[in-house]
Amino acid sequence: MSEHNARSRRRGEELINAIHTAVLEEVAEVGVARLTMEGIGKRAATPRTTLYRRWSDPIEVLLDALYHMHPVEEPTPGADDLRGDLVRALRLMVDWALTPAGRAVASILTDPKGSPRVHEALFERVFANRGGTFTSTVLRHYAERGHFPAELLTPVVADIGEALVTKRLIDTGAPPSDADLKAIVDQAILPAVGLRPA
Amino acid sequence: MSEHNARSRRRGEELINAIHTAVLEEVAEVGVARLTMEGIGKRAATPRTTLYRRWSDPIEVLLDALYHMHPVEEPTPGADDLRGDLVRALRLMVDWALTPAGRAVASILTDPKGSPRVHEALFERVFANRGGTFTSTVLRHYAERGHFPAELLTPVVADIGEALVTKRLIDTGAPPSDADLKAIVDQAILPAVGLRPA
DNA sequence: ACGGTAAGCTACAGCCGTGTATCTGAGCAA
DNA sequence: TTGCTCAGATACACGGCTGTAGCTTACCGT
Incomplete structure (x- = not known):
């Protein structure tokens, strides 16, 4: 009682x-x-x-x-701002990574004892529903519009942004600032698609 | 008895x-x-x-x-083969990552409950003893010899190779092949230092 | 208003890791 | 050879998580 x-x-x-x-x-x-x-x-x-x-x-x-859980938000490339859209895509990724769901996914992906079952379920649910990685959605959009040669958009190039953001998150534990994201875009992604920023 | x-x-x-x-x-x-x-x-x-x-x-x-534990082997840049030396540096990294020590380090870095103490001890022991990351040793060497402008060798650029290798290890669980490493060097690292491969 | 479903509450036996306390006997040095 | 040190073998109480069982009772549909 x-x-x-x-x-x-x-x-x-x-x-x-x-x-x-x-x-x-x-x-x-x-x-x-x-x-x-x-x-x-x-x-x-x-x-x-x-x-x-x-x-x-x-x-x-x-x-x-x-x-x-709610699917991950997809980047929506605007008209004519590849650089800005890439930064926004990475920001989207960072924001998601800091979410409980994002941290959960990270924990699963890096678990040494993670079973294939869990791994697969993860990709089905979290990644398959989206058009691809965060930056590759943007990059594909601009490649189709002829901003850079489409053949430069390889799997490796599509991974550059996410890889660098991930590494930073792991190394420092702190979320990258906008300046960090811009540096990644300018110094790594854009050169890889043949666009050296002014 | x-x-x-x-x-x-x-x-x-x-x-x-x-x-x-x-x-x-x-x-x-x-x-x-x-x-x-x-x-x-x-x-x-x-x-x-x-x-x-x-x-x-x-x-x-x-x-x-x-x-x-034994310190990580450092890449030793040769005379005049930036591309080859970068691939070798990444190979070195992959080999080390597959080692028990490498896997241990990975596990520590990605543990959500990892205490600062462990984290610090890790950087002191495993990373501080070396000149830097795997590829940056090579890149610094060639930048000093004028193969590309030294100001292009930013922290972001120094991280590209390791970041992509790490992402691949996490995503696929399998070690990258030599072809994968070459793709990373050609499509991501070299463009970032202003050298588009022929 | 009634009855079924399922949430909430114990309780319990079993297993596993912890931390400590002995006791033994192998290896080493004087 | 003697004696000290310390690896090796139990043993035990404690606490946490597990998986199951049984009961009470709030919620909801009819």
């Missing part, structure tokens, strides 16, 4: 959303390796029994959360 | 080396997050009590191992 429940009982979607949010936060904070039903339950303020009714282990909860 | 010990008892350095090897292998396999005294002890075939006599927890064992 005693009104030990200030909030009313959650059911269905509301509860599941809370759990999804909880897993993503949890994995972002402690990593896939340390993900436990206990931790998820505590964070979502739900007993473990509720979790076991629906999922068999923490990884399943995580996968389910990834399948239901 | 029963020669339950085929091998004789290890002492001092021999034992410690075995333990160091064990931690690095262990962390490479399961990640820092799942590192336990139990696991290290099993792999080194030594009781946990021996570990506790010297170290207080698994991280300490790992740090000690990192401090005592």
Whole structure:
């Protein structure tokens, strides 16, 4: 007795959303390796029994959360500003990476014990829904409009921006500033597509 | 009673080396997050009590191992082959990354719960001893000899090769082939220093 | 208003890693 | 040879996570 429940009982979607949010936060904070039903339950303020009714282990909860999370925003290239659009695409990537979902994905990708299953599920859900990587959407757009030779847009070139942003995130732990992103665009991406900035 | 010990008892350095090897292998396999005294002890075939006599927890064992491991080999730029030297530098990096020590380092860098202490110890030991990143050693050498303008060798440019190799390792899990490395050099690094390959 | 579904609450046995406390006996030095 | 040091082998209590079981009770549809 005693009104030990200030909030009313959650059911269905509301509860599941809370759990999804909880897993993503949890994995972002402690990593896939340390993900436990206990931790998820505590964070979502739900007993473990509720979790076991629906999922068999923490990884399943995580996968389910990834399948239901909002897709990553895609860069929308404007009219005539390749440089600006590239910076915006990278900014989009950084913002997403700092999200719980982004951190969760990072944790999964770098887990030495990550099973192929999880890896695949990740690519299906998070990356396949999008047109490609962040910068390559922009680059393809401008290549089609003849701003630079399309044959220069190789897989390696499409990866340059994301690779440098990722490295910076790993090395320093801090998000790159706009100046950093501009430097990446000017000094690495643009030269690779044959456009040396003035 | 029963020669339950085929091998004789290890002492001092021999034992410690075995333990160091064990931690690095262990962390490479399961990640820092799942590192336990139990696991290290099993792999080194030594009781946990021996570990506790010297170290207080698994991280300490790992740090000690990192401090005592062989430094990373440095690229030695040859006379007049920037392209070839860059590929060799990246190859060196890939080879090292596949090493237990390399995998251990990767695991540490990407651990969400990684303490600043471990992070710092890592940079002191593994990176500070070297002249810089793998490709930057090569690039600096050729910049000094006037093969390209030295002001193009920015921090961003110095990171391009390592960043792309890292991304590939993370994405595919498989080591890049020589063709991949050549593509990285030709399509990303050389253009960035103003040298478009023929 | 009623009844079914499922969330919330214990409880429990089992496993695994922890940290400590002994005890033994091998290896080494004086 | 003697004696010290320290690796090796148990043993144990503790705490955390697991997976399951049983019960109560809030919510919701009819």
